[in-house]
Amino acid sequence: MSIDMSQFIAVYFDEAAEHLANMESLLLELDVGSPDPEDLNAIFRAAHSIKGGAATFGFADLAEVTHVLENLLDRVRKQEITLTAAMVDIFLRAGDVLKDMLAAHRDNAPVDTAPIAEITAQLNQLSSEQVLPVANPQQALTVIIAAGEGFEHDVLCHELQRHGELEDFSPGDAQTPWRFRLKTASSQAKLIDAMAFLLDPARISIEVTGQQDEDFGLFAPLPLPATDLSVDEGFGFFDPLPATAAPALQDGEGYGFFAPPAQPVTEQGGEGYGFFVPVAGSNTPAGVATKPVEAKPSAVRASSERQAERGGDTSIRVSVEKVDQLLNLVGELVITQSMLAQNALQLDPVTHERLLAGVAQLERNTRELQESVMSIRMMPISFVFNRYPRLVRDLAGKLNKQVELRMIGENTELDKGFIEKLSDPLTHLVRNSLDHGIEAPEVRLSRNKPAQGTLTLKAFHQGGNIVIEVSDDGAGLNREKILAKARERGLNVHDNMSDNEVWMLIFEAGFSTAAEVTDVSGRGVGMDVVRKNIQAMGGRVEIQSMTGVGSTMSIRLPLTLAILDGMSISASDELYIIPLTFIIESLQPRAADIKTMAGRGTVINVRGEYLPLIALYDIFSLTARKTSYEEGLVIILEAEGQKVALFVDDLLGQHQVVVKNLETNYRRVSGVAGATIMGDGHVAFILDVAALVKMAQQVTPAEQIAELV
Amino acid sequence: MELAHKEDDVSRELLVFALGREEYGIDILKVQEIRGYDAVTSIANAPNFIKGVINLRGNIVPIVDLRIKFNIGNVTYDQFTVVIILNVAQRTIGIVVDGVSDVMTLSTEQLRQAPEFGSALDTAYILGLGTVEERMIILVDIEKLMTSADMALVEAVAA
Known part of the structure; x- marks a missing residue:
């Protein structure tokens, strides 16, 4: 039994996390001015599902917070209260608190109660703020005490008078009920609470008199009317509303109806489990019990659609280590296969025809196997991107900026190893863009830009790389400021540095030009870490920026860590591999095309374009085998927009x-x-x-400038 | 006798190898295997005592020639050249030595503190001197030596 239960709990945690994520993304997409009712319903359902499970598994604190949240959401969706941006903020924060609580419960860790209390208070405040002005003006009520034993009605009268004006009173006895008419602003629940001291709450019922809608008005719970029977979804009926009064058809049996709030009704009909999760003070009329069944599938549909979008529906969880092991083994297999293939080349094709055919087949299979294994590790970048709508929203709010986040190419796949490592540097870039890049709305307007700034996250493939760009249409980097700061920090700078060189300065440790350090960014401990992280992944960061127009930070990462297509070249006695993606062409140089400049660097004229020529044996201090360029080959390489010619044997x-x-x-x-076998x-x-390429540039900057002049 | 106090009465098993005429002992638990010298792939711009890297069953393992590093012994590579593959600091590193002589157990009382001179190695890496009959075994903290800055095997922390 207990084992079974723990299984369900694990499932519940997963589901709840999914519901929370769902809720958050829906909240973020919500147009506060005119929210889509479908979205509101979906948000409500998410909260409701979390609450249901929480109560079932006995997480009372979770159930309590979701309960309050759910009430608010319910009223929003019924348009009883209007949605405001502040409310969305609080909802989001409530989501965070719930997330923490879930995590705590999952780890059996103590739950931090402070934020819970805070958020509950905020939610309660929201609901009271919204309710009081609209809700109960004085209402005429009739309190009916079912016929039966007598009680101290003087005391009761006195008690009722404290809540309002007692207008009429007709005493009853064993046969006739007592009736009290009073005008009050208190809710029925309060009245019942007050009377519960004196007599069995089950005997109390309250009628609204002098209200237009006699039938339903009877049961209208005052602060939160759930009487809108025309809502065909029927969900709202079962909402745990603190003051829900029971419909008349249940009047007779009446157990637990007027249970003081917070006492869950557990003894529902046999089939009612699941839907009628016992919740504080909720009363679920059995007569309408079938209705939620309709609502349930729609909730399920919504979440499964979402899963389908993410493509995570039919997946299994496998530890990364297993995948890596698989990948390693496949790597070994590839090496063995190429070893076989190499040896097989020496065999006579006629006598060993079948063996050779087998080797060829093996090669194909190995390659396919390798590709499939590689693809296991690939995940869409949306796993990283998905956290930014929230981050941007929160930050923009904090900084009083208006920012629209655009995400392009979320389905671009990249290695799982990158996904995890990418989020920190990317978060940093996003924060930077928001804090330093995009200007405050007034500033933007004064610069003839729309008040709302745009932050774009973009991922795409380029050659053998994945490029992830964070661009904003903000102020751009300030060349003068960076240079000044660099001088102040004693860095070696001069005025005719190219823009690109200047931008790269911001990656120096401890570099920040932010006039004032905010808690968002500006401490200058970041960009250097960003660069280090990206470099550790074998990638690069580039900056493009134009003052007043905006800046773009691009992260370039190799497609994957594990396998690449390469060209093997020889230089001196050594063999090297050049990744194919960098190679543009290779050619046999003519002596006439090769020029030396200023006695230092060498350039080669490739169809009218002068490229710096570097010899691999110079870079790697090898003994040169070829004495003249004509004996070897020149490979034209391109990296980071720069071309160089590499001389190899x-x-x-x-x-x-x-x-x-x-x-x-x-x-x-x-x-x-890296290395390979x-x-x-x-x-x-x-x-x-x-x-x-960088090494080549260090040798020949002077020549290149001379070339341009 | 700092060492003797630290590792009270614990006799240790050592792999003893020769560099020139000196005999060095290293903790045998740091030794993964002993193998012959294979063709290495030399590393560009590396110090001369780093011979290069080899493929050890799919792992890329750097090979350090201690004879060059400490400038002792005959630097020749033939079928008798021995490479000790070490497991130190979560790394696999091979060292080239003149020969491996034996495995022996040294008890604490056989150990003496090394004087401040007298060996090609910095005394910082020498745990002590062991005496076995007429032989003197120089006990090396191979992990400390291999991860030291002047071996250039490990990325400096700041870089």
């Missing part, structure tokens, strides 16, 4: 290689992105083309 062939991390047992080597079992290094 020879091109050997194209391979798919498994990237091994050099840093596992050694350290980072400049110019080398070739078919013969030897280790070959994979060149870090972007680093090579």
Whole structure:
């Protein structure tokens, strides 16, 4: 039994988390001015489902908070109160509190009660603020005490007088009921509470007199009328409303109807479990009990649609380690396969025809297997992006800015390893854009921009990379300020640095030009960490910015960590792999095309374009084998928008290689992105083309400038 | 006798290898395996004592020639050259030595503190000197040595 229960609890936690996420995203999408009723219903249903489960599993605190939340939501959706932005904020915060509570319950950790009390108070305040002015003006009520034993009606009169004006009183006896007419602003629940001291609450019923709608008015709970029978969904009926009075058809049996609030009604009819989750003070009339059944499927539908959107419906959870192990094994398999293939080449194709066919088949299968295994690790970037609507909303509110968040390419897939590591740096960039980039509405208007700023998150594939851009249409980076700050910090800068170089300065440790440090950003401990994190993933950060127009931070990441297509080249005695994505072309240089400049750098004229020419053996301090450029080959590489020509001895062939991390047992080597194991079992290094390009630039900046003039 | 106090009466098992005419002992639990010297892939711009990396069953393992590093012994590579594969600081590293002589157990009383000179190694990495009959075994804290800055094997923290 207890085992079963714990299973259900685990499911409940998962579901509740899903409902919360659902609720949050719906709240965020909500147009406060004219909310879509469907959305409101969905939000309400989410809260309701959480509450139901919470009560079932005995998480009273959860049930309590959701209960209050649900009440408010219910009234919003019935348009009894109008939605305000402040309310959405509080709802969101309530969602956060619930999330924390769920986590605490899941881990059997103590629940932090302070935020709960706070949010409950806020919610209660919201409901009272909204209610009191509208709700009960003086109402004429008739309190009926069922016929039966006598009681101290003087005391009762006195008690009732405290709540309003007692107008009429007709005493009863064992046969006739007592009737008290009074004018009061108190809710029925309060009255019942007050009278509960004197007699069995089950004997008390209250009628509204002098109200237009006799039939329903009878049962109208004062502060929160749930009498709108025409709502065909019927959900609202069972809402636990603190002061719900019971419909007349149940008058006779009456047990527990007027139970003081907070005492759950548990003894419902046999089939009622699940829907009629016992909730504080709720009374579920058996006569209408079938109605919620209709509502339930719609809730289910909504959530399954959502899941389908995320593609997470038919998935299993597997630990990342298992996947990595699988990936490693496949990597080994690829190496073995290429070893076999290499040896098979030496066999006579005629006599070993079938063996060779088998090897070819193996190659295909291995490649497919490898691709499938790789794809296991791929996840859409929406897993990262999804947190930003909330973040942007909260931050914008805090900073008094108007920001619209646009997300493009959320379905771009990237390695799971990146997903986890990406969120911190990306959050930082988003915060920066909001805080420093996008201006306050007044400033924007004065600059002829719309008051609402736009923050765009964009992910797309480019070559072998995934590019993630965070762009804003804000003020842009301030070149002068950055330069001034750099000088102040004693960095080596000069005025004719290119914009790009200047922008890169903000990645220096401790660099912040924010005039004042806010709790959002500006402490200058961030951009350098961002760059470090991204570099650790084998990626790069680039900045484009224009003063007054905005800035774009792009993160470039390799598609995956594990496998890449490469060209093997030889230089001196060594063999290197160049990732195919960086190679534009390779050509045999003519002596006439190669020029030296200022006695230092060398450039090569490729169809009219002068590119810096670097020799691999120079960079890696190898013994040169080829004495003249004409004997070797030149490979044109492009990285980060820069082209260089790399001089190598020879091109050997194209391979798919498994990237091994050099840093596992050694350290980072400049110019080398990683290592791989070739078919013969030897280790070959994979060149870090972007680093090579940078190395080339360090040699030839003067020449390039001379070239331009 | 700081060491003797620290590891009271614990005899330790050592792998003893030779560098030139000196004998060094390292904690045998740090040794993964002993193998011959294979062709290595040299690393660009690495110090000369880092011979390069090898493929050890799918792992890329750097190989350090201690003979070059400490400038002792004959630096030749033939079928007798021995590589000790170490597991230190969650890394796998190979060291090239002149030869592996034996595995022995040293008790605490056989250990003496090393004087402040007398070895190619900085005394900071020497745990003590062990005496076995006429032989003197230099006990090396191989983990500390391999992760030290001048071995250039591990990324400096600041970098």
